[in-house]
Amino acid sequence: MTMQVPEHVPAHLVFDFDIYKAPQLRHDPHRSVAQMVPKNAPRIFYTPRNGGHWVVAGAVEALEMLRDIERFTSGPVFPGARKPSTLPNQVDPPAHTEYRRIISPAFTPRAVEKLEAYLHELSAGMLDAVYPKGRCEFVEDIARQFPVSVFLRMADAPTDRRQQLLEWTEISVRDADPAAREAANTALGKYVTDLCEQRRGKEGDDLLSMLLLGRFEGRPLNADELLGMGLLLFLGGLDTVAASLSFIMLFLGRNPGHFRQLVDDPSRIPNAVEELMRAHSVASVSRGPTRDMEYMGIRFKKHERIYFLTQIYGLDERKVTDPLTVDFSREISPHLGFGAGPHRCIGSHLARVEIRIFLEEWIKRIPDFVIDAPGDIETRGGTVWSPVALPLAWNVAV
Numbered sequence: 278m279t280m281q282v283p284e285h286v287p288a289h290l291v292f293d294f295d296i297y298k299a300p301q302l303r304h305d306p307h308r309s310v311a312q313m314v315p316k317n318a319p320r321i322f323y324t325p326r327n328g329g330h331w332v333v334a335g336a337v338e339a340l341e342m343l344r345d346i347e348r349f350t351s352g353p354v355f356p357g358a359r360k361p362s363t364l365p366n367q368v369d370p371p372a373h374t375e376y377r378r379i380i381s382p383a384f385t386p387r388a389v390e391k392l393e394a395y396l397h398e399l400s401a402g403m404l405d406a407v408y409p410k411g412r413c414e415f416v417e418d419i420a421r422q423f424p425v426s427v428f429l430r431m432a433d434a435p436t437d438r439r440q441q442l443l444e445w446t447e448i449s450v451r452d453a454d455p456a457a458r459e460a461a462n463t464a465l466g467k468y469v470t471d472l473c474e475q476r477r478g479k480e481g482d483d484l485l486s487m488l489l490l491g492r493f494e495g496r497p498l499n500a501d502e503l504l505g506m507g508l509l510l511f512l513g514g515l516d517t518v519a520a521s522l523s524f525i526m527l528f529l530g531r532n533p534g535h536f537r538q539l540v541d542d543p544s545r546i547p548n549a550v551e552e553l554m555r556a557h558s559v560a561s562v563s564r565g566p567t568r569d570m571e572y573m574g575i576r577f578k579k580h581e582r583i584y585f586l587t588q589i590y591g592l593d594e595r596k597v598t599d600p601l602t603v604d605f606s607r608e609i610s611p612h613l614g615f616g617a618g619p620h621r622c623i624g625s626h627l628a629r630v631e632i633r634i635f636l637e638e639w640i641k642r643i644p645d646f647v648i649d650a651p652g653d654i655e656t657r658g659g660t661v662w663s664p665v666a667l668p669l670a671w672n673v674a675v
């Protein structure tokens with residue numbers, strides 16, 4: 278395959294890295310990719326893969342760039358992005374601020390606190406169902422199911438189509454066939470639109486009602502905006518939570534000493550969640566330069582794609598001492614697993630609480646478990662990194 282590098286990119290900034298299929302992403306990707314930078318790859322480099330784009334692999338650089346919305350836009354500027362976008366996460370302030378205000382009441386600490394009892398009940402129910410089997414494939418049986426249930430609860434929507442939603446989501450996010458992805462997106466969109474229409478006139482305090490009652494520039498959201506917001510809320514918390522939970526269970530399975538610390542003292546779980554998410558961030562983000570410019574000594578051109586390898590920013594030794602060591606007594610360290618700047622994840626508090634409560638319920642039932650697979654666990658790259666499958670096993674008390 279011949280791979281073109283644009284003329285304005287100097288050879289020392291070119292590094293061959295496929296964000297979907299690089300060999301470093303197949304096993305233990307956080308360690309492998311963190312060790313690749315800056316020894317082999319510069320902190321900001323250009324890869325000719327996937328049509329050619331920039332990769333920002335350093336936390337210090339990323340933090341500055343993600344906050345600089347004047348130079349780096351979330352808009353769908355680069356080739357291949359959906360145009361025109363109806364997703365509010367692909368709109369810059371000030372419009373973005375108005376959209377975000379509509380949904381932010383659903384994610385405040387007080388709103389999330391109201392969900393806590395449900396999250397305990399959900400985790401307990403899922404774990405009670407698998408416990409007697411003494412084993413599970415964690416990614417499929419638990420991690421992917423959990424956040425869909427949370428969304429349906431927040432939207433006050435029926436749970437009968439949960440499996441169908443999971444299937445569409447899986448195709449929409451991962452199928453290699455663009456036509457299949459498009460069909461799944463359309464089906465998901467129709468599902469969200471239908472739900473909104475059924476709710477119209479019967480609004481309550483759920484997430485969909487918030488969208489229906491919300492105002493943008495003084496008017497109700499139009500059909501495209503409702504669809505965009507609904508899909509963003511549905512998809513934003515699915516793969517990300519599932520992947521985070523899976524990496525966390527993978528780490529705890531591989532490191533029984535760390536897991537034992539949590540079993541012996543569950544009050545350490547909140548700190549542990551933060552530390553585990555620092556070391557196993559899952560989601561990346563993209564931006565585009567608003568104009569041709571020189572920035573940090575690099576020449577960016579308008580319409581180029583910049584991919585932020587957010588997954589490894591918590592492992593940048595300029596920000597965190599001894600970053601590859603997971604230490605639950607570490608002072609909370611900064612990481613960019615939830616992004617930075619105005620688009621920083623609106624669901625970050627909810628995500629942390631979901632993971633904390635899940636671990637609390639797991640520990641009550643399964644204080645000892647192993648990874649039930651020979652060799653390394655396979656992982657996949659892309660915009661959300663994740664273990665592909667994670668077989669776990671435990672002894673069932675009789």
Ligand code: HEM
Nearest residue numbers: 366513514517518521560562614615616620622623624628
């Ligand atoms: C561990 C779990 C999660 C991770 C790692 C994560 C990660 C992220 C990241 C990195 C962004 C920034 C995107 C950007 O800058 O372009 C983001 C934005 C967003 N996330 Fe999350 N997320 C998680 C959970 C959730 C949950 C549970 C929800 C809601 C149900 C959610 C909803 C959103 C929304 C709506 C945005 C767009 C915010 C905006 O553009 O202002 N996320 N998330």
